[in-house]
Amino acid sequence: MAWAVPSIRSAGAGKSGSPRPSARRQARWYRGGFGLRPQRAKAVLIAKEEYTAVESQEGFVQHIASKTEDFSQWYIDVVLRAELADYAPVRGCMVIRPHGYALWENMQSLLDARLKATGHKNAYFPLFIPESFLRKEAEHVEGFAPEVAWVTRAGNEELPEPLVVRPTSETVIGHMYAKWIKSWRDLPVLINQWANVVRWEKTTRLFLRTSEFLWQEGHTCHRTAEEAEEETLKILQVYRQFLTEDLAIPVVAGQKTEREKFAGAVRTYCVEALMTDGRALQAGTSHNLGQNFAKVFDITYLDEDNELKHVWQTSWGVSTRLIGGIIMVHGDERGLALPPKIAPVQVVIVPILTASSREVVLSAVGNIQERLSKVCRVEADCREEYSPGWKFNEWELKGVPIRLEIGPRDLKAGQVILVRRDTGEKTAAPMDGLETAVTNMLNAVQKGLYLKAKRFVEDNTRLVEDYDAFKEILETRRGFMDAPWCGDQACETAIKEETGATIRCIPMGRSPRPGKCIHCGKDTDTWVYFARAY
Numbered sequence: 001m002a003w004a005v006p007s008i009r010s011a012g013a014g015k016s017g018s019p020r021p022s023a024r025r026q027a028r029w030y031r032g033g034f035g036l037r038p039q040r041a042k043a044v045l046i047a048k049e050e051y052t053a054v055e056s057q058e059g060f061v062q063h064i065a066s067k068t069e070d071f072s073q074w075y076i077d078v079v080l081r082a083e084l085a086d087y088a089p090v091r092g093c094m095v096i097r098p099h100g101y102a103l104w105e106n107m108q109s110l111l112d113a114r115l116k117a118t119g120h121k122n123a124y125f126p127l128f129i130p131e132s133f134l135r136k137e138a139e140h141v142e143g144f145a146p147e148v149a150w151v152t153r154a155g156n157e158e159l160p161e162p163l164v165v166r167p168t169s170e171t172v173i174g175h176m177y178a179k180w181i182k183s184w185r186d187l188p189v190l191i192n193q194w195a196n197v198v199r200w201e202k203t204t205r206l207f208l209r210t211s212e213f214l215w216q217e218g219h220t221c222h223r224t225a226e227e228a229e230e231e232t233l234k235i236l237q238v239y240r241q242f243l244t245e246d247l248a249i250p251v252v253a254g255q256k257t258e259r260e261k262f263a264g265a266v267r268t269y270c271v272e273a274l275m276t277d278g279r280a281l282q283a284g285t286s287h288n289l290g291q292n293f294a295k296v297f298d299i300t301y302l303d304e305d306n307e308l309k310h311v312w313q314t315s316w317g318v319s320t321r322l323i324g325g326i327i328m329v330h331g332d333e334r335g336l337a338l339p340p341k342i343a344p345v346q347v348v349i350v351p352i353l354t355a356s357s358r359e360v361v362l363s364a365v366g367n368i369q370e371r372l373s374k375v376c377r378v379e380a381d382c383r384e385e386y387s388p389g390w391k392f393n394e395w396e397l398k399g400v401p402i403r404l405e406i407g408p409r410d411l412k413a414g415q416v417i418l419v420r421r422d423t424g425e426k427t428a429a430p431m432d433g434l435e436t437a438v439t440n441m442l443n444a445v446q447k448g449l450y451l452k453a454k455r456f457v458e459d460n461t462r463l464v465e466d467y468d469a470f471k472e473i474l475e476t477r478r479g480f481m482d483a484p485w486c487g488d489q490a491c492e493t494a495i496k497e498e499t500g501a502t503i504r505c506i507p508m509g510r511s512p513r514p515g516k517c518i519h520c521g522k523d524t525d526t527w528v529y530f531a532r533a534y
């Protein structure tokens with residue numbers, strides 16, 4: 001059932017004699033963003049009823065729960081049945097399957113390019129951290145201690161000092177920075193690492209909250225407080241662009257409250273996304289660490305004025321939980337719907353085979369695959385043990401942005417049928433200029449998914465000034481609630497206890513607006529985004 005395994009016979013491997021196209025060719029469309037310049041597609045829209053093909057055939061074997069009726073079950077069904085991930089034998093851990101991992105690799109490479117373009121370099125630090133390191137920063141240890149996994153023994157011997165399996169790497173990286181940084185000439189240090197981390201979670205959900213997950217963590221050192229703040233905000237912007245442009249997920253950028261900030265940070269900024277069940281998801285965070293870690297790890301530099309000073313630091317990360325976000329923002333009743341930029345397969349070719357035309361159709365499939373592989377990630381599903389209808393459903397479940405159908409009638413007409421995953425729209429596209437038609441359609445799907453998600457956020461962001469209305473919305477429609485807050489942590493905590501909603505962020509770039517705190521009624525000019533969150 002999985003693709004790119006020998007059981008999928010590629011068209012070219014048949015009797016047509018053309019070479020077997022590579023299973024997952026890195027395409028220009030993907031590397032260069034949208035390689036081809038958008039042109040008017042030479043495609044004609046045809047009405048659904050005119051194209052009857054084989055959809056009525058048997059075999060929808062998906063059995064995923066209804067998204068509207070049981071969102072959590074739907075989510076799990078999609079993760080499992082689209083073969084993104086599976087439960088591991090250790091509770092709270094997950095196995096990321098090839099389809100899920102290919103998705104992660106595409107996300108990784110796009111974000112990695114953005115981080116490198118802003119001057120960051122990758123490195124790798126160890127998985128194990130001495131206990132004493134974690135204890136050095138008081139807030140940090142308090143924040144992470146409850147979910148830390150320990151190594152106390154190696155073979156038969158007790159370790160002289162217990163080791164922590166990294167929940168995050170500020171401490172070990174700080175230790176190394178203290179060694180490497182001597183002078184103002186060594187600054188800034190802009191390092192990122194792609195790694196796994198472990199946070200022992202009590203309740204877990206595939207991708208969204210797992211005891212071990214994959215992420216990138218950036219750790220930088222600067223000469224001044226201003227430079228560190230600038231870096232923190234620059235990364236927030238990188239995340240915002242990555243989310244909106246690559247993952248087609250609209251976000252609200254803002255600052256976390258004291259209560260919600262990272263343990264050990266001076267300030268935490270975040271991008272928050274809204275899932276289609278009305279819950280928020282923290283999609284990325286960027287922390288200004290000030291000199292907190294620099295002081296405990298003694299990271300100093302000799303400045304131009306010959307004075308020894310502590311560096312100013314930042315750290316920031318996004319993780320595999322974003323995959324959960326992609327599923328919940330774009331998925332629908334038919335399963336996953338992937339933005340083309342990150343989809344492991346962007347176009348799947350499904351031939352309609354009949355006994356008399358089998359060879360000529362397969363040969364055309366080989367030819368189309370060869371052509372399209374130059375502009376996108378394309379696969380051909382030429383399995384004959386499954387009906388086309390069955391395959392349509394399977395690829396829809398897996399979220400492939402475009403399905404290309406070709407049968408003997410299309411061949412005679414010199415065309416193929418393109419079907420968009422996001423809208424279900426069918427288009428007959430001539431063989432001539434097919435590369436352009438496909439590229440334009442991939443662009444259109446990417447844009448379409450983003451606009452649909454954006455509309456959802458707009459429709460589900462509500463100005464609320466009354467606490468009863470606030471509670472009522474949380475029980476029914478949920479979404480973001482833009483409400484006045486006095487700035488007092490006691491109110492924030494009480495709201496959380498009474499309603500389950502947290503302050504997702506204090507949105508950036510807004511002018512003050514008078515209001516009365518949603519909880520205590522005190523005058524304030526700060527409005528914040530509340531939501532229940534994952």
Ligand SMILES: [Zn+2]
Nearest residue numbers: 486491517520
């Ligand atoms: Zn208040």
